[in-house]
Amino acid sequence: xxxxxxxxxxxxxxxxALTLPMTAVADADYDALKxxxxxxxxxxxxVQEALKQQDLKFTHxxxxxxxxxxAIALEQKVNAxxxxxxxxxxxxxxxxxxxxxVDGDNQDGSFVAGSFxxxxxxxxKDLVMMEAELEYEIEEDGETETNLEYxxxxxxxxxxxTLVGGKxxxxxxxxxxxxxxxxxxxxxxxxxxxxxxxxxxxxxxxVQLRGGFPLGKMRSNYAIYLGNGxxxxxxxxxxxFELDGIDAEAKGFDNDGEQVWGGRFAILPFAGLxxxxxxxxxxxxxxxxxxxxHDGEEEDEHDADEEAGAPELHDEEARDYDVFGVDGxxxxxxxxxxxxxxxxxxxxxxxxxxxxASGDWESWYTQASFLIPxxxxxxxxxxxxxxxxxxxxxxxQWSVGVNYLFSSNFIGKIAYELNDGEKDSxxxxxxxxxxxxxxx
Amino acid sequence: xxxxxxSNAALSARTLLLFSLLLPLVGNASDRPESxxxxxxxxxxxENCGRCHNIRDARELxxxxxxxxxxxxxxxxxxxxxxxxxxxxxxxxxxxxxxxxIFAKKGVSAEVAGKADGxxxxxxxxxxxxxxxxxxxxxxxxxxxxxxxxxAKSDDVLIKNITYGFQGPGSPMAMxxxxxxxDLSDAxxxxxxxxxxxxxxx
Numbered sequence: 199x200x201x202x203x204x205x206x207x208x209x210x211x212x213x214x215a216l217t218l219p220m221t222a223v224a225d226a227d228y229d230a231l232k233x234x235x236x237x238x239x240x241x242x243x244x245v246q247e248a249l250k251q252q253d254l255k256f257t258h259x260x261x262x263x264x265x266x267x268x269a270i271a272l273e274q275k276v277n278a279x280x281x282x283x284x285x286x287x288x289x290x291x292x293x294x295x296x297x298x299x300v301d302g303d304n305q306d307g308s309f310v311a312g313s314f315x316x317x318x319x320x321x322x323k324d325l326v327m328m329e330a331e332l333e334y335e336i337e338e339d340g341e342t343e344t345n346l347e348y349x350x351x352x353x354x355x356x357x358x359x360t361l362v363g364g365k366x367x368x369x370x371x372x373x374x375x376x377x378x379x380x381x382x383x384x385x386x387x388x389x390x391x392x393x394x395x396x397x398x399x400x401x402x403x404x405v406q407l408r409g410g411f412p413l414g415k416m417r418s419n420y421a422i423y424l425g426n427g428x429x430x431x432x433x434x435x436x437x438x439f440e441l442d443g444i445d446a447e448a449k450g451f452d453n454d455g456e457q458v459w460g461g462r463f464a465i466l467p468f469a470g471l472x473x474x475x476x477x478x479x480x481x482x483x484x485x486x487x488x489x490x491x492h493d494g495e496e497e498d499e500h501d502a503d504e505e506a507g508a509p510e511l512h513d514e515e516a517r518d519y520d521v522f523g524v525d526g527x528x529x530x531x532x533x534x535x536x537x538x539x540x541x542x543x544x545x546x547x548x549x550x551x552x553x554x555a556s557g558d559w560e561s562w563y564t565q566a567s568f569l570i571p572x573x574x575x576x577x578x579x580x581x582x583x584x585x586x587x588x589x590x591x592x593x594x595q596w597s598v599g600v601n602y603l604f605s606s607n608f609i610g611k612i613a614y615e616l617n618d619g620e621k622d623s624x625x626x627x628x629x630x631x632x633x634x635x636x637x638x
Numbered sequence: 639x640x641x642x643x644x645s646n647a648a649l650s651a652r653t654l655l656l657f658s659l660l661l662p663l664v665g666n667a668s669d670r671p672e673s674x675x676x677x678x679x680x681x682x683x684x685e686n687c688g689r690c691h692n693i694r695d696a697r698e699l700x701x702x703x704x705x706x707x708x709x710x711x712x713x714x715x716x717x718x719x720x721x722x723x724x725x726x727x728x729x730x731x732x733x734x735x736x737x738x739x740i741f742a743k744k745g746v747s748a749e750v751a752g753k754a755d756g757x758x759x760x761x762x763x764x765x766x767x768x769x770x771x772x773x774x775x776x777x778x779x780x781x782x783x784x785x786x787x788x789x790a791k792s793d794d795v796l797i798k799n800i801t802y803g804f805q806g807p808g809s810p811m812a813m814x815x816x817x818x819x820x821d822l823s824d825a826x827x828x829x830x831x832x833x834x835x836x837x838x839x840x
Contacts, residue, residue, distance in 0.1 A: 285702065290702070290706035292710075317710075327706065327709055357720055358719070362713065409716060418716075419715070469685035531775065531777060534688075569777045605695075606692040609692075
C-alpha cells in the first residue's frame with residue numbers, strides 16, 4: 199500500500215515535533231550523569247590522596263616506634279649506662295684551700311690567704327696510683343711559696359699491703375698524715391709541736407709499706423717506713439754551739455748519709471675507737487748552723503761578727519735520733535675526743551765543730567669536739583703543751599672555737615687561742631682567728 | 639744564716655731488709671676489683687670516715703672520682719682491699735638515682751609488703767647509719783624512736799623518701815635512694831617501712 203505523499207509531508211513534522219522533548223530529556227540526564235562522574239572522580243582523587251597520606255603515616259610509624267619489649271630493654275640499658283664506669287686510667291683532682299683573718303695581742307689584725315693545696319690522683323686500675331699534693335702559700339712579702347707537700351707512687355701489692363715510694367707525710371702519729379688539711383682540722387691552727395719544725399716529724403723521702411688487716415673481731419692498720427731521715431740544726435750564739443732544732447721535712451737527698459726507719463701500728467677494738475703507737479729510730483747529723491738565733495732581717499752587727507767568727511762544720515758526729523708517740527681517737531655520734539703525744543730525742547755529740555748536749559722536743563694535745571644536734575654548729579676545745587730545749591719555743595695553749603658547717607667540706611671557723619710562752623714573744627700572744635676552709 | 643755541708647748517701651742494710659720483707663707480697667695484685675658488698679661498704683663508710691673528718695655526702699662525687707678518692711683513703715685509713723671494694727660498691731650504688739620505670743605500676747603503699755622480710759632488709763641496708771636501736775649512729779641520722787621523728791610522717795611520704803633518697807635539715811649527708819641498695823623493690827620498701835614502724839614506732 200502506498201502512503202500518500204500528502205500524509206508523509208504532514209506526519210514528518212509531527213513526528214519530529216514529538217521527539218524533540220525526548221531529546222531534551224536525554225541531554226539533561228547526560229549532564230547529570232557527567233556531573234556525577236566528575237564528582238566520583240573528585241572523590242576518588244581524595245581517597246587516593248588520603249590513602250597516600252595513610253601509607254606515609256604507617257611508614258613513619260614503622261620507622262619511629264618500637265615494641266614494648268624493645269622499650270623495656272632500652273630503659274634497662276639507659277639505667278645501667280655510665281660513661282665513666284670502666285676506664286682503666288683515672289685522673290682526679292681534689293685538695294683544699296683556706297682563707298682567714300688573725301688578730302693577736304701584739305700584732306695588728308690581718309687578712310691571711312692561708313694556703314691552696316691541690317691534690318692530684320692518677321690511677322691505673324686497682325694496681326697503682328700516683329698522688330701528689332702541692333702547697334701554695336702567700337708569704338708576708340707577697341711572694342708565693344710553692345712546696346711539694348708529698349708525691350708518691352702507691353703500688354697496691356695485695357689486699358693488705360700498699361708499697362708507697364717517694365716523699366710522703368710522716369706516719370708518726372695522726373695529725374701530720376691525716377688531720378692537718380684545713381677542712382679536716384677543726385681549729386684554724388695546728389697544735390704547737392705538730393706543725394713544721396716541731397716535735398713531730400712532718401715528712402719523709404723513702405719507702406713505706408702500709409695497710410690494714412683484721413685481728414679477730416678487731417681491725418688494725420700499720421705503716422713501716424725507711425727514709426732519709428731528718429737533719430739537725432745547730433745554733434751558734436755567744437761563741438758556743440747548742441742544738442737549735444730538728445729539720446724533719448723530707449730532704450731531696452740524704453745529705454748526712456744517715457737513714458731512719460720507723461712506723462705506726464694501731465688497733466680499733468670497736469668502730470669508734472682507734473689507738474696507735476708510733477716510733478722511729480736512726481741517726482741524724484748537724485748539717486747547718488743558725489747564727490745568733492735570728493733570721494736574716496733581724497741580724498745586727500753582733501750577729502754579723504758572730505757569723506764571721508762561726509766555725510765551719512767539720513767531722514760532725516752522727517747523733518742518735520729517736521721518736522716515740524701514741525695517739526688515740528674516740529668517736530661517738532656527734533662527739534669526738536682525740537689526743538696525741540710525741541717525743542723526738544736527739545743524742546749528744548762529743549766530736550765535730552757543733553759538739554753539744556742532747557735535746558728533747560716533746561708535745562701533746564687533746565681535743566674535744568661536738569656537733570650540736572639538729573644544727574650546723576660545732577664546738578671545739580683543744581689543749582696543747584709543747585716543750586723544747588729552748589725556753590723561747592716552749593708553749594702552752596688553750597684553743598676554743600666554734601665552727602659552722604655550711605656543708606661537710608665547707609667550714610667556717612672562729613677560734614680564740616690563749617697562749618702561754620716566753621714573755622713578749624709570739625708564743626705568748628693570745629689571738630683571734632677566723633678561717634674559711636673548703637675541701638674539694 | 640745557714641751553712642750546709644754534704645756527705646754521700648749510703649744504701650743501708652735496713653733498705654735491703656725492707657725490700658726482702660716485700661718479696662712474699664709480690665704478685666698478688668688483682669686485675670680488676672671484684673664487686674664489693676654495698677651494705678658492708680656503708681658500714682665501712684660510716685665507721686671510718688667520721689674518725690678523722692666530717693662524713694661527706696655519698697652522692698658528692700661521680701663514680702670515677704669516688705674510685706680514686708677511696709683508694710686514696712685506703713692508704714690514709716689503712717683499709718683492706720675488700721673494705722675498699724665494699725665502700726666503692728656502696729658509693730656507686732648511692733650514685734644510682736631511683737628511676738621510675740614508665741611501665742611501673744603506680745600507687746604503691748605499705749600494704750604491698752607481701753612476703754618480703756623487712757627486718758632482713760633493715761639489717762642489711764639500713765643498720766649501718768640508723769643503728770640496731772633506730773636512734774642513728776652518725777650525726778644527722780634521725781631517731782626513729784622519737785615521737786616527733788620521721789615516723790610521724792605518713793607512709794606515702796616515708797616511702798617516697800626511702801625510694802628517692804632524702805636529706806634531713808641539719809644532716810651533713812643525704813640518705814641515698816633506697817639506702818644505696820638499688821635492688822630493693824616496692825614490696826621490699828613496703829616491708830621495710832612496716833618493720834621500722836613495728837620495731838621503733840611509738
